[in-house]
Amino acid sequence: xxxxxxxxIGAGAAGIAAAKAxxxxxxxxxLLVDRKAEPGGVLLQCMHHGFGNGMNGPDYVKKLLAExxxxxxxxxxxxxxxxxxxxxxxLSGPEIGRKTVHFHQLILAAGCLEIPFGAxxxxxxxxxxxxxxxxxxxxxxxxxFLPEGPVVILGSGDLGLIMAKHILDAxxxxxxxxxxxxxxxxxARNQRFxxxxxxxxxxxxxxxxxxxxPQLECVRLSDGSVIxxxxxxxxxxxxxxxxxxxxxxxxxxxxxxxxxxKVHPMVEAVVQEGKQVGYAAAAALNKTIEKR
Amino acid sequence: xxxxxxxxxxxxILGCFAARNxxxxxxSALLIxxxxxxxxxxxxxxxxxxxxxxxxxxxxxxAEMTVRANQNFDVLCRELAxxxxxxxxxxxxxxxxxxxALAKKLKRGIQNGVNGLQLLxxxxxxxxxxxxxxxxxxxxxxxxxxxxxxxxxxxxxYENALQNGATPLxxxxxxxxxxxxxxxxxxxxxxxxxxxxxxxxxxxxxxxIHQLLFPASVRLQLDGADFLVLDKHAQKPRHIxxxxxxxxxxxxxxxxxxxxxxxxxxxxxxxxxxxxxxxGIAFIRRxxxxxxxxxxxxxxxxxxxxxxxxxxxxxxRSIHDFCIEEPVPSxxxxxxxKTPGLTCxxxxxxxxxxxxxxxxxxxxxxxxxxxxxxxxxxxxxxxxQCEQVSRGEIMDAIHRGAKTVxxxxxxxxxxxxxxxxxxxxxQIEKFLEECRNGTL
Numbered sequence: 001x002x003x004x005x006x007x008x009i010g011a012g013a014a015g016i017a018a019a020k021a022x023x024x025x026x027x028x029x030x031l032l033v034d035r036k037a038e039p040g041g042v043l044l045q046c047m048h049h050g051f052g053n054g055m056n057g058p059d060y061v062k063k064l065l066a067e068x069x070x071x072x073x074x075x076x077x078x079x080x081x082x083x084x085x086x087x088x089x090x091l092s093g094p095e096i097g098r099k100t101v102h103f104h105q106l107i108l109a110a111g112c113l114e115i116p117f118g119a120x121x122x123x124x125x126x127x128x129x130x131x132x133x134x135x136x137x138x139x140x141x142x143x144x145f146l147p148e149g150p151v152v153i154l155g156s157g158d159l160g161l162i163m164a165k166h167i168l169d170a171x172x173x174x175x176x177x178x179x180x181x182x183x184x185x186x187x188a189r190n191q192r193f194x195x196x197x198x199x200x201x202x203x204x205x206x207x208x209x210x211x212x213x214p215q216l217e218c219v220r221l222s223d224g225s226v227i228x229x230x231x232x233x234x235x236x237x238x239x240x241x242x243x244x245x246x247x248x249x250x251x252x253x254x255x256x257x258x259x260x261x262k263v264h265p266m267v268e269a270v271v272q273e274g275k276q277v278g279y280a281a282a283a284a285l286n287k288t289i290e291k292r
Numbered sequence: 293x294x295x296x297x298x299x300x301x302x303x304x305i306l307g308c309f310a311a312r313n314x315x316x317x318x319x320s321a322l323l324i325x326x327x328x329x330x331x332x333x334x335x336x337x338x339x340x341x342x343x344x345x346x347x348x349x350x351x352x353x354x355a356e357m358t359v360r361a362n363q364n365f366d367v368l369c370r371e372l373a374x375x376x377x378x379x380x381x382x383x384x385x386x387x388x389x390x391x392x393a394l395a396k397k398l399k400r401g402i403q404n405g406v407n408g409l410q411l412l413x414x415x416x417x418x419x420x421x422x423x424x425x426x427x428x429x430x431x432x433x434x435x436x437x438x439x440x441x442x443x444x445x446x447x448x449x450y451e452n453a454l455q456n457g458a459t460p461l462x463x464x465x466x467x468x469x470x471x472x473x474x475x476x477x478x479x480x481x482x483x484x485x486x487x488x489x490x491x492x493x494x495x496x497x498x499x500x501i502h503q504l505l506f507p508a509s510v511r512l513q514l515d516g517a518d519f520l521v522l523d524k525h526a527q528k529p530r531h532i533x534x535x536x537x538x539x540x541x542x543x544x545x546x547x548x549x550x551x552x553x554x555x556x557x558x559x560x561x562x563x564x565x566x567x568x569x570x571x572g573i574a575f576i577r578r579x580x581x582x583x584x585x586x587x588x589x590x591x592x593x594x595x596x597x598x599x600x601x602x603x604x605x606x607x608x609r610s611i612h613d614f615c616i617e618e619p620v621p622s623x624x625x626x627x628x629x630k631t632p633g634l635t636c637x638x639x640x641x642x643x644x645x646x647x648x649x650x651x652x653x654x655x656x657x658x659x660x661x662x663x664x665x666x667x668x669x670x671x672x673x674x675x676x677q678c679e680q681v682s683r684g685e686i687m688d689a690i691h692r693g694a695k696t697v698x699x700x701x702x703x704x705x706x707x708x709x710x711x712x713x714x715x716x717x718x719q720i721e722k723f724l725e726e727c728r729n730g731t732l
Contacts, residue, residue, distance in 0.1 A: 079674035098672055125567045135715070
């Protein structure tokens with residue numbers, strides 16, 4: 001069985017930062033895995049200029065990967081099936097087959113999951129045309145997909161606002177941006193485009209029911225108003241993805257960074273957290289070596 | 293014009309098991325469904341329970357079939373290679389009236405021949421099932437109750453039927469049925485079918501199909517129910533939990549074979565078919581806290597609606613037993629089959645097949661193989677991360693007949709996890725497209 005001193009699950013901004021930091025701190029036995037074909041995580045699908053000094057996601061990833069140490073082993077296209085209390089990880093991917101890897105320190109940089117439509121108390125049919133915001137971002141930015149308008153967006157956090165601007169820029173009308181609070185949830189800079197945009201903002205509102213089968217036809221808001229639409233975008237928020245930690249408890253060899261630690265609004269904080277965790281993992285390793 | 297001995301109208305679980313059981317005999321069978329896949333209707337949305345049989349009227353066909361079917365379920369699921377969990381059930385009551393009702397059900401169950409039934413005190417019930425509320429005063433424990441995935445089971449029966457020589461005719465809706473001295477002519481939106489016998493297993497349309505040829509004997513009134521599905525890692529009970537209630541308005545909690553907790557609302561009027569209602573979802577959320585206070589409702593990942601057919605006589609009296617209408621020996625309709633339809637699907641299929649064997653005067657098929665052939669198709673490329681389903685399994689599902697993302701989901705479970713398909717649906721669409729274009 002292969003052994004690595006540090007296993008890093010997730011090669012997004014957090015995982016890349018953690019890998020570089022652990023290397024800088026002297027670790028030379030590091031494995032970085034990611035289920036995607038290329039490192040970068042969710043940044044790869046972010047085409048808005050919201051990273052570093054006005055860079056888009058892919059350019060920011062290039063910056064993060066500059067001078068990435070070749071000694072850090074990387075397995076891309078690799079899923080982690082499970083992690084055990086005995087410090088084993090079961091990996092699976094077309095390039096490596098099925099492999100068990102033993103590690104000393106584990107850094108989880110697995111990102112977050114969106115709250116799906118199904119988790120919301122929205123009644124009605126289950127038609128086509130309903131997407132989560134991240135899902136549509138990937139479809140539009142990486143697969144040249146255009147949703148059918150009019151679009152209703154549920155949630156005015158950063159991702160909801162970013163997607164609203166994307167959709168408008170693509171010439172697709174937005175019938176409503178529905179927000180349960182009394183004002184937009186996202187950062188000021190993401191709200192700027194709203195000034196010139198023709199988007200009906202529905203605050204203190206939520207979606208009670210969807211209609212249409214097999215395709216979406218309209219939604220009914222909590223105040224009873226009905227909005228015809230062909231696409232419903234769910235930008236209801238995200239939760240850290242801790243699925244792999246399900247049976248682990250809180251072992252001292254486990255470190256979390258990035259969106260699986262907590263959902264961060266800014267990538268700089270993610271990178272910072274990744275660095276700290278990378279150093280911490282290397283330090284924990286050194287302490288153990290010293291003890292021996 | 294397609295010719296066959298028996299045409300089965302309706303490819304839900306009843307039609308699929310009819311087809312499977314017909315293949316035990318030297319009979320040619322055609323399974324017709326209007327959708328482009330089997331099990332897309334009532335089969336797709338129900339409580340997934342294999343009942344013990346204590347709740348049926350003694351002496352009824354339901355009572356007799358359920359106990360026999362329940363006993364046979366491990367064998368059935370082994371043959372069809374479908375997971376089955378005989379987890380047992382607790383029907384819980386809150387107070388003396390409920391306790392008395394459970395005592396009555398216990399007597400009924402013993403009369404029906406159900407094994408292992410016990411009436412437990414609240415304390416004993418909580419020992420068996422620690423998640424139960426402290427307010428539970430007694431519980432009827434039925435160790436033989438179980439759960440199976442209804443569409444996995446239906447699709448498995450379908451594949452076993454095809455393996456043994458049944459012919460599918462999907463994407464074909466029946467528009468009319470005529471008969472002449474040689475038998476029946478079934479007209480559809482595509483080809484016509486000539487056959488000697490018809491089995492009407494058309495689910496929510498079964499009354500209308502029957503009335504194409506025969507006067508209305510049974511009418512269907514459809515009602516609905518709402519379901520909530522929780523994430524696999526959410527804490528769940530070990531047993532199926534029924535809430536005893538006088539007016540039948542209790543909820544049900546089922547720890548499914550996949551690991552998810554399924555919560556079922558009581559029956560309510562059907563609005564839009566398969567749509568959920570605000571009231572139903574709210575009812576479940578309110579009520580589950582009374583029975584299983586530690587269920588974490590923030591772990592809900594999906595909701596869906598069910599359609600249930602309720603059979604009534606023409607003068608509007610509710611029919612409580614299975615409706616098997618045989619206006620002539622060559623035409624049999626299963627009308628409004630509801631609970632315990634899933635449990636008894638194979639038994640009903642056997643019943644129909646035996647009728648066919650007699651009417652057509654044929655012998656048993658020597659090489660009928662009751663075991664569904666499954667190949668291990670998993671490979672190392674994980675496509676559905678949440679449920680860890682590989683590319684190989686998805687391609688296998690497509691080769692077995694899945695034509696849509698939904699159909700793949702029904703066969704291998706993609707998109708049923710925490711992200712509800714937001715990460716894998718696109719890739720699966722691509723595989724389907726490439727298979728259609730022949731580029732894979």
